Amino acid sequence: MSRTDYPVYLQLRDRLWDWIEAEQLSSQQRLPSERELSERFRTTRVTIRQALSQLEAEGLIFRSNRRGWYITPERLRYDPSRDLGFNRYVIEQGFSPRTETLFKTLTETPVWLSEISGLEVGTPIYHVFRRRYVDERGLLVEHNYINPAHCPGLLSESTDLSIWQMLRDKYNLCPEHRDIEIYPLALKGLEAESLHVNQGTAGLYIQRLSFDQRGNFLELDREYWLHDALKISVRIGERPS
Amino acid sequence: MSRTDYPVYLQLRDRLWDWIEAEQLSSQQRLPSERELSERFRTTRVTIRQALSQLEAEGLIFRSNRRGWYITPERLRYDPSRDLGFNRYVIEQGFSPRTETLFKTLTETPVWLSEISGLEVGTPIYHVFRRRYVDERGLLVEHNYINPAHCPGLLSESTDLSIWQMLRDKYNLCPEHRDIEIYPLALKGLEAESLHVNQGTAGLYIQRLSFDQRGNFLELDREYWLHDALKISVRIGERPS
DNA sequence: ACTCCAATCTGGTATATACCAGATTATGGC
DNA sequence: GCCATAATCTGGTATATACCAGATTGGAGT
Incomplete structure (x- = not known):
């Protein structure tokens, strides 16, 4: 049962999380660019950035200024x-x-x-x-x-x-x-x-x-x-x- | 000397901070609405929200869902x-x-x-x-x-x-x-x-x-x-x- | 090989606009 | 006065678009 009543950016947060797990991305690896992700997930860059910010707040990914998003190493x-x-x-x-x-x-x-x-x-x-x-x-x-x-x-x-x-x-x-x-x-x-x-x-x-x-x-x-x-x-x- | 090379939302963050101090707003008091602030500070609601989020991250203000922004009490x-x-x-x-x-x-x-x-x-x-x-x-x-x-x-x-x-x-x-x-x-x-x-x-x-x-x-x-x-x-x- | 510089890619900033959903307030009937 | 309900106000979500600035890449010239 999916939570279809969730806002898009929270669905994206979860889909991105799943995608990262599926891809087996590991510590310090880079994610695709925001533009690429927004195409892949059929939404705008603004919304993808909301989802990415969620994952950042959760500590799953971090950003490196104007270089991209990366998987956060273990604490x-x-x-x-x-x-x-x-x-x-x-x-x-x-x-x-x-x-x-x-x-x-x-x-x-x-x-x-x-x-x-x-x-x-x-x-x-x-x-x-x-x-x-x-x-x-x-x-x-x-x-x-x-x-x-x-x-x-x-x-x-x-x-x-x-x-x-x-x-x-x-x-x-x-x-x-x-x-x-x-x-x-x-x-x-x-x-x-x-x-x-x-x-x-x-x-x-x-x-x-x-x-x-x-x-x-x-x-x-x-x-x-x-x-x-x-x-x-x-x-x-x-x-x- | 003002930091005019700062992005607008960081300037707004500082101006809002000063404004809050000047108004002597205290613990749990409510700020004007985002629409009102965006008019007062001559910018859009989106940008004002970026500035407010900064102050939220700094712990100066907090939001109450769909009610408004309030001054954070002492820790x-x-x-x-x-x-x-x-x-x-x-x-x-x-x-x-x-x-x-x-x-x-x-x-x-x-x-x-x-x-x-x-x-x-x-x-x-x-x-x-x-x-x-x-x-x-x-x-x-x-x-x-x-x-x-x-x-x-x-x-x-x-x-x-x-x-x-x-x-x-x-x-x-x-x-x-x-x-x-x-x-x-x-x-x-x-x-x-x-x-x-x-x-x-x-x-x-x-x-x-x-x-x-x-x-x-x-x-x-x-x-x-x-x-x-x-x-x-x-x-x-x-x-x- | 090396340096330099231009092209390109990246995320960062900013505006305009629209509609939604919950919270609050005003209103009207009793 | 009270209560139900409608209007309104608030922040929350979403799209589309543009340009900026730093980082990286690629290629020309040496």
């Missing part, structure tokens, strides 16, 4: 409460990570950061902005604000790997307390541009604010993820075996 | 790792909660639940489906699957309050171990209908799988939130005062 599992480096858990899941440092600089603590970190406004602070890839798809950009009082000279190190690991191994820093915030938002401005996605693309924001044993501010991490790129997975307590 | 803070009842933390934040039980039934464990819970396929299981409001806006729907072995007769209780509290107070059950999963998705089917939103509306999925001290399955909680309704906030470790 990356991610536990923001653990201090595992990005590279490490990406590899653990059988993917291939890459990190680009877009800029790193020593700047002055702005008001908003002062309010959540406890640092005085104007205090020197490291600011690192990085883009992270999994299998050559850019999944997130990340701002790190690090207290240089605890790790002088950090900027001269390579920041293409785990900052957290560097803090631990080289500076013997270990966060004792953390505040984590997570919420969906729209990617815009610098974050959208850096990820090469359109303004307003759905994203997920993850913020981690870390303090040491004495309550001193260590680091702030603000991550902007593509909405379809990750699945947060947290385990609390021990599971008896 | 609710929510800590899925704690066992605070919904009603309690909503009230703590100065809002007014309400819960409707859409159905509750005794059914048989399906395959997918068996795989994550360890129950045998076909084992009796309680299934409760509820809708939760804050200030009379439906923010989420929630499926609860509860192991009746630990709490016989639960269905004859009222399920309009905290199931967790009932499990603790009446059945002395306390989860020792939990697996939590969170990811953005599109609301569709039953969940979209129950929240009176369009198919494909952005949402956030939160799943909690609870076991007792001996590793027995207690409860599965699957929550479907509106994307703009909550801010997950978790505190790890103690903050020295």
Whole structure:
């Protein structure tokens, strides 16, 4: 029994889904062009785009600006409460990570950061902005604000790997307390541009604010993820075996 | 300096944002109709809708089916790792909660639940489906699957309050171990209908799988939130005062 | 082989128009 | 006052069309 009372674009959504399954399209493969799809499914490009947007919202496909539509890879599992480096858990899941440092600089603590970190406004602070890839798809950009009082000279190190690991191994820093915030938002401005996605693309924001044993501010991490790129997975307590 | 090289709908997005601020529109207030806005801003309804969709993605406004656009209330803070009842933390934040039980039934464990819970396929299981409001806006729907072995007769209780509290107070059950999963998705089917939103509306999925001290399955909680309704906030470790 | 540039392909933006379906409001009969 | 119903208002869906801008491709010239 088909749902013929559905709007066309929802029928198309389902037909496209079925078609993708039937064609066995897999991760990162390209769909036919919108014009071709609109002919094949006997409708207009506008309507096909509505259907494609649905599948995009569901995380089945994603768009690459003016290049086409592609099959979304499996979501990356991610536990923001653990201090595992990005590279490490990406590899653990059988993917291939890459990190680009877009800029790193020593700047002055702005008001908003002062309010959540406890640092005085104007205090020197490291600011690192990085883009992270999994299998050559850019999944997130990340701002790190690090207290240089605890790790002088950090900027001269390579920041293409785990900052957290560097803090631990080289500076013997270990966060004792953390505040984590997570919420969906729209990617815009610098974050959208850096990820090469359109303004307003759905994203997920993850913020981690870390303090040491004495309550001193260590680091702030603000991550902007593509909405379809990750699945947060947290385990609390021990599971008896 | 204005960004005149921006597409019209992004300029409109910003102008609408400014207009909303200037008009001091506040939580749950209604915007003028799309036709009126398209006249006021000298463009077509199609383009105004693109701009409105941007603001919707950013969480500034939300739509109520065929009634209009409204200002989104502040996000609710929510800590899925704690066992605070919904009603309690909503009230703590100065809002007014309400819960409707859409159905509750005794059914048989399906395959997918068996795989994550360890129950045998076909084992009796309680299934409760509820809708939760804050200030009379439906923010989420929630499926609860509860192991009746630990709490016989639960269905004859009222399920309009905290199931967790009932499990603790009446059945002395306390989860020792939990697996939590969170990811953005599109609301569709039953969940979209129950929240009176369009198919494909952005949402956030939160799943909690609870076991007792001996590793027995207690409860599965699957929550479907509106994307703009909550801010997950978790505190790890103690903050020295 | 290589570079450069033009042609072409892609999705992105924009306008105009029409009708539908649910929600709300106005109206008229009681 | 109340209730049923009709008119109206709202966003939702759909088609047709045009042009833009970035990405890719293909070919000419070296």
